[in-house]
Amino acid sequence: MSSPANAKNEPRWTRRKEARPEEITAAALELFVERGFAATRLEDVAARAGVSKGTVYLYFANKEDLFKAVVREGLVSPIAEMKGFVAQFPGSTFELLRMLVLGWWERVGATRTCGMPRLLLGEAGNFPELVRFYLAEVVEPGHAVIMAIVKRGIARGEFRKVNPEDAALLIAAPLLQLMLWRTALEPQSKHKLDPAQYLEAHLDMLRHGLSAKPE
Numbered sequence: 577m578s579s580p581a582n583a584k585n586e587p588r589w590t591r592r593k594e595a596r597p598e599e600i601t602a603a604a605l606e607l608f609v610e611r612g613f614a615a616t617r618l619e620d621v622a623a624r625a626g627v628s629k630g631t632v633y634l635y636f637a638n639k640e641d642l643f644k645a646v647v648r649e650g651l652v653s654p655i656a657e658m659k660g661f662v663a664q665f666p667g668s669t670f671e672l673l674r675m676l677v678l679g680w681w682e683r684v685g686a687t688r689t690c691g692m693p694r695l696l697l698g699e700a701g702n703f704p705e706l707v708r709f710y711l712a713e714v715v716e717p718g719h720a721v722i723m724a725i726v727k728r729g730i731a732r733g734e735f736r737k738v739n740p741e742d743a744a745l746l747i748a749a750p751l752l753q754l755m756l757w758r759t760a761l762e763p764q765s766k767h768k769l770d771p772a773q774y775l776e777a778h779l780d781m782l783r784h785g786l787s788a789k790p791e
Contacts, residue, residue: 597635597645600625605646609759611690612619613643613699642708650689651714654680658765659721662728669729670786673747674779676725680751681775693752719744726786735786743786750778 603624607616618639622629623752636642660677665672684690692710722744729735754774762768 597669598649600627600632600635601642601646601649604642605650605688607641608646608695609688612695613639613703618642642707644713647692647710647714650687651684651692652717655714655717655721659717660722662721662724669725669732669734670783672728673725673782673786676722677747677751677779678776681771685751685758685771687753690755693755696757697756719748722747729731729786733788736788738786747782750774 600621604616604621607620607624611620616639618632621628621642622632625632632642636645658679661675665675689785696707696710719741724738726735726738726740726743726747730737730740754769754771757769758771
């Protein structure tokens with residue numbers, strides 16, 4: 577029997593006969609972010625996951641189906657969790673907003689999923705159906721969650737009366753900008769952003785801008 581140390585050096589396909597769907601989606605995410613949707617082939621995903629192309633087809637009908645599974649796993653699931661969290665959070669609304677922003681970074685921004693917005697922007701002209709899917713399952717639900725938080729703050733007298741829809745866009749925009757900067761611009765720039773510092777600055781401006789009782 578191979579020792580644990582030797583097992584680490586063995587190819588994936590020698591350690592397990594069947595791969596779980598999650599391992600295929602993880603490999604797909606890596607390749608989609610590295611190469612884009614158009615340039616990623618299912619045989620490349622299979623090779624990265626250490627399985628045959630036929631195994632990929634056991635779980636996913638085609639590349640579009642696989643892409644949607646990647647998005648649902650990395651982005652839709654965290655949004656659904658946050659929606660449930662908002663409904664039962666007992667603390668202040670700004671504490672809730674802070675948890676949303678920092679939780680977004682931990683679950684999405686600090687992971688490979690961070691590259692998905694750049695991918696969508698790059699592929700939008702050639703694959704509009706994927707953009708429509710992304711809008712319906714990620715952007716619109718995410719926007720609704722942030723709007724619910726803003727409305728909660730206004731109803732509780734914690735936030736001043738602002739347009740919740742506009743406020744939600746303004747809350748989300750710097751997060752999207754950070755993702756695009758980290759994945760598309762920073763690699764070619766001399767300027768390096770500290771995500772923690774950036775997010776704290778964003779939260780500080782939100783606290784002052786939304787507060788019903790400005791300091």
